[in-house]
Amino acid sequence: MPKTIVEKILSKSSGKDLKAGDYAFADIDLAMANDITAPLAVEGFQQIADKVWDPNKIYIPLDHQAPADSINAAENHKKLREFAREQGIKLYDVGEGVCHQLMLENHVEPGQLVIGADSHTCTYGAVGAFATGVGSTDMAAAFATGKLWFKVPQTIKINLTGQTKQNVSAKDIILKLCKKIEADGALYKALEITGPTTKNLTIPSRATLTNMAIEMGAKTAIIQPDKKTEEYTGVEAPEWLYSDPDADYVQEIELDVSSLEPQIAVPHQVDNVHDITEVEGTKIDQVFIGSCTNGRLEDLEAAAKVVKGRSFSEDVRVIVVPASRDVYNKAEEKGFLKTLFEAGAVVEAPCCGPCMGGSFGLLAGGEVGLATSNRNFRGREGSPDAEVYLSSPEVAAESGIQGKIAKPRGDF
Amino acid sequence: MSRAWKFGDDISTDAIIPGRYLTMNTPEELAEYVFESERNEFASEVEKGDIIVAGENFGCGSSREHAPLAIKGAGVDTVIAKSFARIFFRNSINLGLMVAISDEADKIEDGDEIEIKDNKIVNKTKNESYNIEKAPSFIENIVQHNGLLKYVEKEML
Numbered sequence: 001m002p003k004t005i006v007e008k009i010l011s012k013s014s015g016k017d018l019k020a021g022d023y024a025f026a027d028i029d030l031a032m033a034n035d036i037t038a039p040l041a042v043e044g045f046q047q048i049a050d051k052v053w054d055p056n057k058i059y060i061p062l063d064h065q066a067p068a069d070s071i072n073a074a075e076n077h078k079k080l081r082e083f084a085r086e087q088g089i090k091l092y093d094v095g096e097g098v099c100h101q102l103m104l105e106n107h108v109e110p111g112q113l114v115i116g117a118d119s120h121t122c123t124y125g126a127v128g129a130f131a132t133g134v135g136s137t138d139m140a141a142a143f144a145t146g147k148l149w150f151k152v153p154q155t156i157k158i159n160l161t162g163q164t165k166q167n168v169s170a171k172d173i174i175l176k177l178c179k180k181i182e183a184d185g186a187l188y189k190a191l192e193i194t195g196p197t198t199k200n201l202t203i204p205s206r207a208t209l210t211n212m213a214i215e216m217g218a219k220t221a222i223i224q225p226d227k228k229t230e231e232y233t234g235v236e237a238p239e240w241l242y243s244d245p246d247a248d249y250v251q252e253i254e255l256d257v258s259s260l261e262p263q264i265a266v267p268h269q270v271d272n273v274h275d276i277t278e279v280e281g282t283k284i285d286q287v288f289i290g291s292c293t294n295g296r297l298e299d300l301e302a303a304a305k306v307v308k309g310r311s312f313s314e315d316v317r318v319i320v321v322p323a324s325r326d327v328y329n330k331a332e333e334k335g336f337l338k339t340l341f342e343a344g345a346v347v348e349a350p351c352c353g354p355c356m357g358g359s360f361g362l363l364a365g366g367e368v369g370l371a372t373s374n375r376n377f378r379g380r381e382g383s384p385d386a387e388v389y390l391s392s393p394e395v396a397a398e399s400g401i402q403g404k405i406a407k408p409r410g411d412f
Numbered sequence: 413m414s415r416a417w418k419f420g421d422d423i424s425t426d427a428i429i430p431g432r433y434l435t436m437n438t439p440e441e442l443a444e445y446v447f448e449s450e451r452n453e454f455a456s457e458v459e460k461g462d463i464i465v466a467g468e469n470f471g472c473g474s475s476r477e478h479a480p481l482a483i484k485g486a487g488v489d490t491v492i493a494k495s496f497a498r499i500f501f502r503n504s505i506n507l508g509l510m511v512a513i514s515d516e517a518d519k520i521e522d523g524d525e526i527e528i529k530d531n532k533i534v535n536k537t538k539n540e541s542y543n544i545e546k547a548p549s550f551i552e553n554i555v556q557h558n559g560l561l562k563y564v565e566k567e568m569l
Contacts, residue, residue, distance in 0.1 A: 023550035072435030135503035184469035358431035384449030
């Protein structure tokens with residue numbers, strides 16, 4: 001029977017011939033939990049077992065409240081360090097980076113089944129893995145057994161065609177898709193993102209696409225591996241890892257990106273997306289460039305290019321947070337961080353930053369933020385009376401300079 | 413008999429419990445802040461056994477299990493919605509919070525007196541009853557074991 005790439009990975013991992021709609025327990029290749037979700041997972045695990053199933057397949061990055069911003073966070077971090085030490089698990093301590101970036105850079109391989117106790121785990125589909133977010137109790141069960149139950153999702157195929165205009169990037173494509181599919185349009189489903197545009201994108205840009213699948217309710221997003229995937233991960237993709245030509249898709253969506261304008265998600269819904277022309281001139285108080293969506297080297301490069309030789313508005317705080325130590329190092333070497341810092345930005349050590357609103361960089365009531373992150377829900381990035389807009393790094397940089405939502409200069 | 417607390421579509425886990433409270437790990441602590449920015453009076457006025465009723469995509473966004481824990485901590489043991497975001501749905505099953513899918517959830521209004529009886533929602537205020545979608549047997553099996561950890565302990569370890 002013809003199968004989608006998702007059906008193939010879950011069939012292989014469960015040892016059963018599965019199709020969309022089937023339920024099964026499957027073997028996990030990698031499991032990740034962070035400083036927000038791991039404490040509850042450890043508590044659950046300790047109720048049922050003493051030793052984890054395989055310490056070499058579990059990773060615990062401390063990234064959401066890093067360095068610890070409260071005594072409670074410090075206690076959670078301490079507990080996780082002790083757990084990791086006693087179990088022989090690799091823990092990425094504060095300052096190493098955002099969990100998803102660390103997993104992508106160092107661990108995930110094409111064809112793997114990966115779970116993460118964080119909703120943006122779907123990011124790893126950028127390298128052809130089936131990766132999905134779960135909760136802490138799911139993670140506790142996986143810590144103990146190396147297995148978890150799955151419903152095999154139906155797949156929506158997204159065919160991207162055309163070449164984006166200058167200063168239009170992966171973030172604009174995925175925001176446009178959020179608008180098209182809506183916040184619940186892909187509930188329980190997988191997105192298979194394909195087409196010539198996708199093939200031309202770098203792995204980091206692909207990760208910007210897959211990262212936001214959850215904002216449409218999707219279980220995961222996946223991009224079939226190619227040469228770029230193999231170069232990025234350093235491993236050869238398995239031969240069976242592709243969708244059969246006559247595989248069954250629940251829906252097929254075509255998007256020609258050649259006339260796409262920069263896109264902005266407007267408060268307080270990620271699918272409330274508009275062409276930038278509709279919100280240009282909106283005054284802003286803070287810009288955040290970073291996160292698992294847009295905190296990678298090419299994002300900082302894009303922002304630095306826009307900023308080069310200019311200064312951020314004195315009325316705007318600009319917070320830049322590279323997604324990992326590796327990204328930080330390279331952005332430093334290439335001068336991107338210097339450019340942003342000299343223009344007036346605060347450059348922080350790698351972590352989730354203001355994205356989740358648990359740590360620094362919160363917004364006060366009545367303030368307006370523009371962020372390159374993935375969610376603009378009411379109250380997420382600070383006060384429930386603040387507003388958050390989402391954009392690409394290019395738009396965030398230009399807006400930081402002008403003090404209002406603005407298009408970067410260049411060809412539109 | 414339970415009071416229905418009605419919410420709209422796309423209620424995120426940020427709306428259920430904001431990120432700044434996630435260093436707390438017990439249902440009791442979390443319950444103090446549940447729905448703080450969405451519906452400020454909820455935490456102080458909700459009574460044990462009350463039921464949350466919502467539209468589409470309840471619990472979207474972050475995977476934080478603090479969201480169903482906060483709801484449980486507030487004394488609510490059932491959420492009825494037209495649809496649930498999948499991670500919230502899994503977390504709820506795993507924690508033993510009842511999540512009932514009903515395409516008639518819209519007919520319930522805030523403050524209605526409702527109960528779940530014989531796999532149906534009974535609306536005493538309106539004198540109506542509504543269907544609940546039957547859970548797949550695979551999930552039913554986990555629920556009958558009182559959540560995932562008990563299932564794993566009994567069947568897999």
